[in-house]
Every structure is written in structure tokens, then in C-alpha cells.
Amino acid sequence: MSKRVCPWWLGYLLASPIRRLVDDPSKVLAPYVGEGMTVLEPGPGMGFFTLELARRVGPSGRVVAVDVQPRMIERLKRRGLGLGNTWMHAWPRQIHCAWLT
Numbered sequence: 481m482s483k484r485v486c487p488w489w490l491g492y493l494l495a496s497p498i499r500r501l502v503d504d505p506s507k508v509l510a511p512y513v514g515e516g517m518t519v520l521e522p523g524p525g526m527g528f529f530t531l532e533l534a535r536r537v538g539p540s541g542r543v544v545a546v547d548v549q550p551r552m553i554e555r556l557k558r559r560g561l562g563l564g565n566t567w568m569h570a571w572p573r574q575i576h577c578a579w580l581t
């Protein structure tokens with residue numbers, strides 16, 4: 481893996497609720513993402529945008545989040561557990577993936 485990817489520990493900072501004050505995912509995504517859509521998110525990190533994507537597409541949609549770093553996906557999966565209608569799958573290969581909804 482390239483040494484130039486965002487270090488996994490920075491994922492905690494990027495997923496911080498404080499970031500919402502300047503970069504609110506619901507406002508960013510509202511014009512583009514709706515119920516029932518299938519969305520591919522490359523490089524989700526720990527899911528700052530992913531969880532809002534899953535809420536927006538709802539149970540009839542799907543979010544496929546693909547990250548090269550397994551630690552990012554592991555943390556994203558744990559954070560997604562709070563979503564009632566969410567299911568996730570991770571492929572233990574070089575590309576790590578979480579499916580939500």
C-alpha cells in the first residue's frame with residue numbers, strides 16, 4: 481500500500497462530530513442522495529459521510545464503501561452498528577468494503 485494514504489489514526493479526527501460544524505454531511509449530501517439509491521463511496525475512512533449516506537438511501541438503497549485500509553473499514557463497521565436497518569459486509573482482501581443498508 482502507498483505510504484501516501486491518510487494514516488488510519490487520523491480517521492478518528494476526520495470522523496469527529498466537531499467537524500460537522502464546518503462540513504455537515506446532511507447538508508452536503510441532501511441535493512444529491514435520496515431514498516433507494518445505490519451509492520459508491522471510495523475512501524470513506526471511518527465513515528464521516530458514509531453513515532449519513534446510509535440514512536439517506538434508507539432500507540431500499542445501498543451504500544458500498546471501499547477503503548484500502550482495513551482499520552478504517554473496521555471502525556466504520558462498528559460505527560454503523562447503531563443504524564437499525566443496516567447490514568454490512570467486509571471482504572478480507574486488499575480492497576476492504578462495507579455495504580450499508
Ligand SMILES: C[S@@+](CC[C@H](N)C(=O)[O-])C[C@H]1O[C@@H](n2cnc3c(N)ncnc32)[C@H](O)[C@@H]1O
Pocket residue numbers: 485486494495522523524525526527528529546547548549552
Ligand atoms: C483523507 S481520508 C478521507 C476519509 C473520508 N472520506 C472523510 O472525508 O472523512 C482518505 C481515505 O481514502 C482512502 N483511500 C486512499 N486511496 C484509496 C484507494 N485507492 N482506494 C480506496 N480507498 C483509498 C484512505 O485509506 C483514507 O481512508
